[in-house]
Amino acid sequence: MAYPTNYRYTREHEWIEASGKTGTVGITEHAQDSLGDIVFVELPRVGEKVEKGKVFGSVESVKAVSDLYSPATGTVTAVNEELTSAPEKINADAHAAWIMKIELSDPSEIDALLTAADYEAYAKEETGH
Amino acid sequence: MVDFGGWDMPVEYSGLIAEHMAVRTGVGVFDVSHMGDIQLRGPGSLGAVQHISMNDAARLQVGQAQYSAMLYPEGTFVDDIIVHKFSENDYLFVINAGTREKDYEWVRAQARAFDCHVNDYSDYYTQLAIQGPRAQETLQKLTNADLSKVKFYWFTWGTVCGLPNTLVARTGYTGEDGFEIYVPSDEATSERVWNEVMAAGAEFGILPCGLGARNTLRLEAALSLYGHEISESINVFEAGLDRFCKLEKGSFLGSSALRGVLSGGGPSRKLVGLEVVERGIARDGYRVFDLSGNAIGSVTSGSPAPFLKKNIALAYVPRSFAEVGTEVAVEIRNNPVKAVVVPIPFYKKPKKAAQS
Numbered sequence: 001m002a003y004p005t006n007y008r009y010t011r012e013h014e015w016i017e018a019s020g021k022t023g024t025v026g027i028t029e030h031a032q033d034s035l036g037d038i039v040f041v042e043l044p045r046v047g048e049k050v051e052k053g054k055v056f057g058s059v060e061s062v063k064a065v066s067d068l069y070s071p072a073t074g075t076v077t078a079v080n081e082e083l084t085s086a087p088e089k090i091n092a093d094a095h096a097a098w099i100m101k102i103e104l105s106d107p108s109e110i111d112a113l114l115t116a117a118d119y120e121a122y123a124k125e126e127t128g129h
Numbered sequence: 130m131v132d133f134g135g136w137d138m139p140v141e142y143s144g145l146i147a148e149h150m151a152v153r154t155g156v157g158v159f160d161v162s163h164m165g166d167i168q169l170r171g172p173g174s175l176g177a178v179q180h181i182s183m184n185d186a187a188r189l190q191v192g193q194a195q196y197s198a199m200l201y202p203e204g205t206f207v208d209d210i211i212v213h214k215f216s217e218n219d220y221l222f223v224i225n226a227g228t229r230e231k232d233y234e235w236v237r238a239q240a241r242a243f244d245c246h247v248n249d250y251s252d253y254y255t256q257l258a259i260q261g262p263r264a265q266e267t268l269q270k271l272t273n274a275d276l277s278k279v280k281f282y283w284f285t286w287g288t289v290c291g292l293p294n295t296l297v298a299r300t301g302y303t304g305e306d307g308f309e310i311y312v313p314s315d316e317a318t319s320e321r322v323w324n325e326v327m328a329a330g331a332e333f334g335i336l337p338c339g340l341g342a343r344n345t346l347r348l349e350a351a352l353s354l355y356g357h358e359i360s361e362s363i364n365v366f367e368a369g370l371d372r373f374c375k376l377e378k379g380s381f382l383g384s385s386a387l388r389g390v391l392s393g394g395g396p397s398r399k400l401v402g403l404e405v406v407e408r409g410i411a412r413d414g415y416r417v418f419d420l421s422g423n424a425i426g427s428v429t430s431g432s433p434a435p436f437l438k439k440n441i442a443l444a445y446v447p448r449s450f451a452e453v454g455t456e457v458a459v460e461i462r463n464n465p466v467k468a469v470v471v472p473i474p475f476y477k478k479p480k481k482a483a484q485s
Contacts, residue, residue, distance in 0.1 A: 036141055036341065037145050037435075039410070039433045040408075040433070058462065062341065062345060062433050062435060063141075063341050063344075063432070065410065065412065
């Protein structure tokens with residue numbers, strides 16, 4: 001699956017799509033593939049402050065639990081409640097199944113994140129194939 | 130792929146939940162070649178088996194198998210095993226991968242006093258487990274052995290995929306009906322048999338299953354896993370495996386320590402089943418607390434249960450907390466999450482209509 005070039009990526013396998021002051025965050029195709037069947041998503045609360053590089057929630061598959069790290073600092077403006085009852089939507093389309101939207105404190109933070117090409121190379125290196 | 134006792138093993142093929150459900154509702158196939166095979170032969174073999182393993186092998190008939198375990202003198206586990214009786218002087222132990230060298234050395238050392246040859250045949254066999262309610266129909270297409278005559282925990286020899294004298298045992302590690310077959314381990318043969326099993330099971334939706342589904346299936350059935358529910362620091366009564374331990378058969382390795390546990394009032398902790406009743410997934414190693422916040426034990430295996438659709442766990446707790454219905458808390462990512470002691474196994478296969 002292609003990594004959208006208008007997204008930016010973290011080494012912890014989150015993506016963010018920034019549009020003005022709004023950032024939409026999810027996990028990558030590589031992350032969902034590594035985790036396998038996702039059964040539980042711990043969402044942040046609307047209004048919560050999240051900090052770049054800090055844990056804002058978690059995602060659990062049958063076999064493992066994985067922390068979610070915020071790609072940027074900001075305030076949560078929306079969470080994808082649909083994932084509470086249908087977490088498998090992340091497996092079906094990780095790059096569409098967003099987890100939270102945040103109001104970015106500093107949109108320029110995004111520029112330091114990995115591009116699609118950089119992330120793809122990084123993910124390949126991590127899995128060794 | 131993950132390293133599993135030195136084997137490269139897939140955790141999942143098409144997806145853990147789909148693989149798990151295939152075994153509960155149809156059929157799945159596992160490559161379990163990592164399991165070890167130790168054969169004990171000779172006039173002293175029964176004596177050796179009786180000394181080394183806790184179940185009563187004297188009760189076995191030729192063609193029958195039993196779940197058992199090898200114990201240290203302390204009554205704790207070297208490993209759990211399946212003992213197969215091939216003939217009066219010929220027994221096979223099927224053992225775990227991670228403990229293979231240790232087990233083989235242990236069996237050799239302990240069998241020395243008996244007139245008995247011990248051989249490690251682990252590398253000679255590819256072991257495939259064909260598991261699920263449609264396992265018999267799948268495998269029957271590939272063998273001349275009449276599988277309907279093979280009862281649970283019995284075995285037979287037959288031609289399988291053209292391979293004569295193949296061991297076919299009605300055993301498994303899924304809580305489901307199924308078979309385990311032992312074929313020559315050369316790559317071409319193994320691959321051919323695997324492909325023939327896949328083709329035979331196609332009409333039943335057969336899926337290749339990985340270690341992930343193997344773990345969730347055995348957890349739903351509350352089957353012990355070495356290094357989790359059983360280990361060198363856990364004894365038979367704590368693990369709740371009393372029914373496979375026959376103290377009345379006479380003295381054997383671990384028996385006097387176990388008698389001591391009984392005369393001392395029984396084990397102080399017990400393995401229990403937990404169902405997490407609040408939101409959260411208990412996982413291996415998580416701590417268990419009482420409702421006042423005192424640490425009382427820990428989870429040995431915990432996971433979402435794909436068939437039962439509950440979050441379940443096995444855990445060691447003091448005996449006073451072992452009663453079904455007792456409420457405890459599992460510490461999940463720094464939060465106490467309520468769980469309740471439930472009967473195990475969590476899953477029991479539905480009773481089949483009497484076979485003709």
